[in-house]
Amino acid sequence: MHAPDGFLNAGTAVVTVALSAGTLGVAMRQVKQTVTDRMIPLAGMGAAFVFAAQMFNFPVAAGTTGHLLGGALAAILLGPHLGAIVVTIVVVVQAFLFADGGITAIGYNVLNMAVIPAYGGYAAFSLLRRVLPHNKGGMIGATGLAAWLSVLLSAAAFSIEWLFGATAPVPFSQVFAAMVGVHVLIGVGEAVISSLAVTAVLGSRPDLVHAALDSELGSAGEARVAIRTFVIGGLIATLFITAIVSQFASSDPDGLESVAGSEGFLDSGQEHTLAHSLFADYATTGVANVSMSLAIAGIAGTVTTLLVAWGIVLAVKGKPPHTGGP
Amino acid sequence: MGVGHAHALYVHGHSPVHALAPQVKLAAIVVFVIAVAITPRQEVWAFGLYAVVALMTVALARVPALFVLSRLAAIVPFILFAVFIPFVGTGERIDFLGVLLSREGLWAAWNIIAKATLGATASIVLIATTEVTDMLRGMLALRVPAVMTSIAGFMVRYLELIISELGRMRMAMSSRGYDPRWLSQARPIATGAGALFVRSYERGERIHSAMLSRGFTGVMPTLVETRATPASWVLALAFPVVCLGMAILALVVS
Numbered sequence: 001m002h003a004p005d006g007f008l009n010a011g012t013a014v015v016t017v018a019l020s021a022g023t024l025g026v027a028m029r030q031v032k033q034t035v036t037d038r039m040i041p042l043a044g045m046g047a048a049f050v051f052a053a054q055m056f057n058f059p060v061a062a063g064t065t066g067h068l069l070g071g072a073l074a075a076i077l078l079g080p081h082l083g084a085i086v087v088t089i090v091v092v093v094q095a096f097l098f099a100d101g102g103i104t105a106i107g108y109n110v111l112n113m114a115v116i117p118a119y120g121g122y123a124a125f126s127l128l129r130r131v132l133p134h135n136k137g138g139m140i141g142a143t144g145l146a147a148w149l150s151v152l153l154s155a156a157a158f159s160i161e162w163l164f165g166a167t168a169p170v171p172f173s174q175v176f177a178a179m180v181g182v183h184v185l186i187g188v189g190e191a192v193i194s195s196l197a198v199t200a201v202l203g204s205r206p207d208l209v210h211a212a213l214d215s216e217l218g219s220a221g222e223a224r225v226a227i228r229t230f231v232i233g234g235l236i237a238t239l240f241i242t243a244i245v246s247q248f249a250s251s252d253p254d255g256l257e258s259v260a261g262s263e264g265f266l267d268s269g270q271e272h273t274l275a276h277s278l279f280a281d282y283a284t285t286g287v288a289n290v291s292m293s294l295a296i297a298g299i300a301g302t303v304t305t306l307l308v309a310w311g312i313v314l315a316v317k318g319k320p321p322h323t324g325g326p
Numbered sequence: 327m328g329v330g331h332a333h334a335l336y337v338h339g340h341s342p343v344h345a346l347a348p349q350v351k352l353a354a355i356v357v358f359v360i361a362v363a364i365t366p367r368q369e370v371w372a373f374g375l376y377a378v379v380a381l382m383t384v385a386l387a388r389v390p391a392l393f394v395l396s397r398l399a400a401i402v403p404f405i406l407f408a409v410f411i412p413f414v415g416t417g418e419r420i421d422f423l424g425v426l427l428s429r430e431g432l433w434a435a436w437n438i439i440a441k442a443t444l445g446a447t448a449s450i451v452l453i454a455t456t457e458v459t460d461m462l463r464g465m466l467a468l469r470v471p472a473v474m475t476s477i478a479g480f481m482v483r484y485l486e487l488i489i490s491e492l493g494r495m496r497m498a499m500s501s502r503g504y505d506p507r508w509l510s511q512a513r514p515i516a517t518g519a520g521a522l523f524v525r526s527y528e529r530g531e532r533i534h535s536a537m538l539s540r541g542f543t544g545v546m547p548t549l550v551e552t553r554a555t556p557a558s559w560v561l562a563l564a565f566p567v568v569c570l571g572m573a574i575l576a577l578v579v580s
Contacts, residue, residue: 004401006363006441013363028473038534040473040546044480045488045530051481052488052526053519059506068519077523089478096465097458097482098335099449100400102442103356104363167367168408168434169415189509193516200520208527 002094003109003158005102012165017107023115023312024088027081030316039082046078046086051093056193066189071117072125072150073194076143077201079210080122080315087114108161116157119311120304121150125211126314136202139212144195151187153307155179156300176300335397337454343387344455347554348464350562355452357566361573362444367437369576372569373444379565380447389454397450401442408438458482467554476546480533488526495522 031039050070057067075083088110094100101109125146132138159176166172201209343351358379365372384394415431456464462475462482495518504514534542 002400004404004438004442005359005445007404007438010364028471032473037542038531040476041480041533041537042527042530043477045484045526045533047477047481048485048488049523049526051485052492052522055489055492056515056519059508059511073519085477089474089481092474093478093481095449096461097453098400099397099446099453102363102445103359103449104445167437168411169417169428169430170411170434171416174414189512192509192512193519196513196516197520197523200517201523204521205524205527208524 002091002101002113003105005104007102007105007167008108008161008165009167010104012161013104013107015107016111016161020088020107020110020115023119024085024110026312026316027084030081031079031085042078043082043086043089046074046082047089047093050074050086050090054090066186068193069113069117069151069154069190070194071114071154072121072143072147072190073197075118075122075311076125076146076194076198076211077209080118080311082210083122084114084118087118090114108158112154112157112161116304116308117150117154119309119315120153120307121146121311122211123307123311123314124149126311129211136199139202140195140199143198143211144191147194148187148191151183151190152180153304155183157304160300160304335450335453336457337387337389337393339388339455341386341388341455343383343451346455346558346562347467348456348460349467350464350554350558351452351456352461352464352468353559354562354566355448357563357570358448359445361566361569362441362448365441365573365576366580367433367440368580372572372576373440375572376444376569379569380444380451382565383451384447387451387455389451393454394447394450397453398443398446401446404442405439408435408442411435411438472546484526484529484533487529488522491525492518492522 031043050073053068053070053073055067071083071087074086077083078086091101091110091113092106095103095106095109125142128142128145129138132141156176156179159172159179162170162175163172166175198209202212206212358376362373362376365376384391411434412427412431415428415434417428417430419426420429420432421427453461459479462479465478466472466475499514499518506512506515
């Protein structure tokens with residue numbers, strides 16, 4: 001998902017830079033208050049770990065491999081603020097030292113790969129911790145589901161940015177269906193690796209798992225429950241999402257952009273001549289279809305934003321009382 | 327993804343581009359890439375000019391063309407996506423060798439391929455001619471927060487160590503016959519990732535105490551600042567600024 005230069009339009013690039021920089025400013029302030037002078041070496045090593053962990057190719061099926069993204073894992077192990085900072089550094093270093101991801105694309109790359117997985121994943125994790133049993137198993141199940149969800153959130157965020165900053169006449173619904181559909185599968189690998197990695201850390205140094213600091217974890221013998229919870233929960237969620245996505249994929253390319261154009265979503269300053277041509281082409285397509293796309297875009301956008309915002313609030317709130325607001 | 331060696335991207339040399347101060351190079355590249363990114367796609371001539379500027383810089387830096395091409399592999403997935411667009415894109419269709427393609431889609435594909443290739447080429451030249459420590463110094467000189475550059479510095483410094491640790495773990499696993507083909511066989515990889523995290527974190531703690539014992543007070547000592555002469559600023563920024571000017575002109579005219 002390391003998007004190159006010019007993949008989304010200039011407006012999207014600028015807005016995402018502002019969003020990412022603002023969030024990271026908050027994260028930086030919070031981290032400085034708690035981690036103090038240990039922050040630089042620990043964050044540095046954390047970033048090196050995430051970078052190396054992305055080289056861990058795990059098997060998917062029949063010898064094909066995928067690799068870890070690590071946003072949710074970093075947030076659960078290091079805390080959401082430090083996690084977001086660490087993955088941001090990884091993305092920035094990849095752009096400036098490895099030519100992986102465009103320099104002008106840094107705003108949306110950081111937002112999609114660092115800020116959203118870290119805070120969204122952390123919020124999902126906290127939510128699941130309340131639902132799942134309060135033991136090691138519940139924690140591992142929550143990690144897996146949160147990691148899976150963080151990958152989906154990232155894919156959904158990319159599709160939504162596409163809605164606003166598309167540079168090609170591929171409708172939102174197709175991008176959304178393709179991105180989320182593929183990431184439903186990629187996320188499973190992310191979930192398995194993240195949850196097992198947290199299990200391993202809990203086994204040897206439970207004090208290093210930031211998310212476990214608040215709870216005293218009892219016996220380790222209950223992991224079976226978690227795996228069952230994880231499998232069932234994951235299955236239900238997968239079915240749900242697949243149902244939505246397939247609905248989407250089967251409906252023909254719709255006129256979302258025409259609506260977006262006519263309602264002024266698309267930047268009128270850009271050279272979006274396609275808005276006109278699309279409008280002409282799709283003026284006759286079903287209105288229900290269009291409204292459904294808009295609805296799904298809205299729901300996906302709202303869920304992502306809410307989760308990320310909630311993750312930030314949770315993370316900020318979890319600090320000593322003298323902490324000032326963001 | 328950034329698979330490879332931390333130093334593999336630096337091409338040793340003594341070209342004029344190597345000699346430039348890092349902050350000058352960084353500024354020049356960023357200006358150039360912004361120019362590329364904002365240029366309206368129908369201004370094909372502008373992209374031609376950018377390509378000439380980029381190729382001139384590659385030649386001036388004496389970076390082997392094959393090296394640039396091999397690093398461009400990072401954008402291949404997006405190129406493939408771009409190639410796909412004319413077939414799935416909506417809008418007016420045009421006949422190309424018997425295949426109906428979307429006119430809008432063709433423009434969009436051109437837009438993505440041209441901008442991604444130019445942007446990546448510029449980044450590759452920067453990386454190939456600037457050592458890691460210089461890059462961080464350049465960022466510091468351009469007022470990037472010191473916390474960010476310090477963390478990035480630590481990351482880069484220890485990256486090779488951690489990656490070779492990963493390599494040793496992998497080798498140990500293979501030598502015991504581990505050759506997974508299905509996701510259900512992934513447990514050893516995950517425990518490996520967990521172990522790697524613990525090792526990295528503990529190493530971070532040891533580094534911190536070593537820093538404290540050497541008198542660390544919470545602020546990283548400032549690195550030696552690299553100075554850039556006004557002449558080198560002018561020299562390096564001349565072409566990118568011309569490009570940016572043309573991009574803005576094209577944006578206003580179109």
